[in-house]
Amino acid sequence: MAQSPFLRIGTRGSALALAQAHLVRRLLARAHGVGEDEIAVEIIKTSGDAILDRPLSEAGGKGLFTKEIEEQLLDGRIDLAVHSSKDMPTVLPDGLGLVCFLEREDVRDGFIGRASPTLADLPKGAVVGSSSLRRQAQIRRERPDLDVVTFRGNVQTRMAKLNAGEVAGTMLAMAGLNRLGISGEVTEVIAAERFLPAVGQGAIGVETRLADTRTRDLLAPLDHRATAIALAAERAFLAVLDGSCRTPIAGLARIDGSSIAFTGEILRPDGSESHVASRAGTVADAEALGRDAGAELKARGGPGFFGHA
Ligand SMILES: NCc1[nH]cc(CCC(=O)O)c1CC(=O)O
Numbered sequence: 001m002a003q004s005p006f007l008r009i010g011t012r013g014s015a016l017a018l019a020q021a022h023l024v025r026r027l028l029a030r031a032h033g034v035g036e037d038e039i040a041v042e043i044i045k046t047s048g049d050a051i052l053d054r055p056l057s058e059a060g061g062k063g064l065f066t067k068e069i070e071e072q073l074l075d076g077r078i079d080l081a082v083h084s085s086k087d088m089p090t091v092l093p094d095g096l097g098l099v100c101f102l103e104r105e106d107v108r109d110g111f112i113g114r115a116s117p118t119l120a121d122l123p124k125g126a127v128v129g130s131s132s133l134r135r136q137a138q139i140r141r142e143r144p145d146l147d148v149v150t151f152r153g154n155v156q157t158r159m160a161k162l163n164a165g166e167v168a169g170t171m172l173a174m175a176g177l178n179r180l181g182i183s184g185e186v187t188e189v190i191a192a193e194r195f196l197p198a199v200g201q202g203a204i205g206v207e208t209r210l211a212d213t214r215t216r217d218l219l220a221p222l223d224h225r226a227t228a229i230a231l232a233a234e235r236a237f238l239a240v241l242d243g244s245c246r247t248p249i250a251g252l253a254r255i256d257g258s259s260i261a262f263t264g265e266i267l268r269p270d271g272s273e274s275h276v277a278s279r280a281g282t283v284a285d286a287e288a289l290g291r292d293a294g295a296e297l298k299a300r301g302g303p304g305f306f307g308h309a
Pocket residue numbers: 084085086087155171172173174175176177200201202203204
């Protein structure tokens with residue numbers, strides 16, 4: 001490595017985070033004709049990585065995976081941070097922003113079943129592990145008889161628990177499994193209409209200092225417009241519903257040329273009740289569509305739904 005690298009990327013240290021950071025490094029090196037060894041990848045341990053024994057919603061929420069990385073961005077130790085957009089809070093520290101989204105991977109969830117290949121065919125009362133409140137609620141909606149348990153840890157840890165027989169099945173994002181080269185483990189790909197994905201699922205987002213025009217310009221060739229527009233709608237939706245991180249929330253925008261179709265959903269954690277709002281329009285209205293759908297669901301769910309009552 002040259003004494004002063006061309007760019008410094010910050011990332012968490014999980015296999016998935018590293019795969020994502022290495023992808024961004026490869027694309028940047030190719031776009032700018034520099035060697036990959038001129039782009040440093042710094043692994044940064046976050047508080048979220050240390051909490052493995054309880055749901056993150058209890059430990060303080062999404063910001064736990066970004067705090068230490070953002071501190072390094074703000075004081076200039078790194079130039080950019082590579083994230084799963086799904087894990088990003090809607091409000092970022094002053095001076096930082098998600099300025100680039102890579103073309104989205106598969107947005108769907110995949111079921112990995114041991115007791116049966118499909119969720120519908122699991123034996124009554126089978127134990128299913130999931131880390132996400134959204135998936136837990138969506139699983140319970142379809143199969144209220146199952147024993148859905150909270151399943152923390154990174155993708156590898158969860159696969160190990162599955163292989164050890166702790167659970168009969170689990171649900172993971174196809175995007176992450178694809179990036180890790182292990183989507184062959186999936187026994188059922190779940191349509192996005194059946195399990196509406198998390199906001200941002202499948203999209204890698206790059207965060208920088210907003211004033212750092214050099215890094216922003218270097219990232220520009222990597223930015224995928226349709227993904228960025230979809231994320232603007234989805235994150236605007238989430239922002240309206242935020243402050244309620246214990247509520248299962250799903251949202252997905254699809255772009256087709258200059259058209260956008262957004263669907264958002266809120267669920268009760270036990271899956272007994274859910275509300276869906278959809279909006280369609282043109283890409284110029286992406287954020288407004290997301291906000292509008294969020295406002296509708298906020299009104300329909302009422303305070304009881306969001307755990308503030
Ligand atoms: N919260 C963990 C997380 N963050 C992003 C992904 C997968 C990749 C993606 O959705 O972009 C995962 C694992 C999972 O949900 O299976």
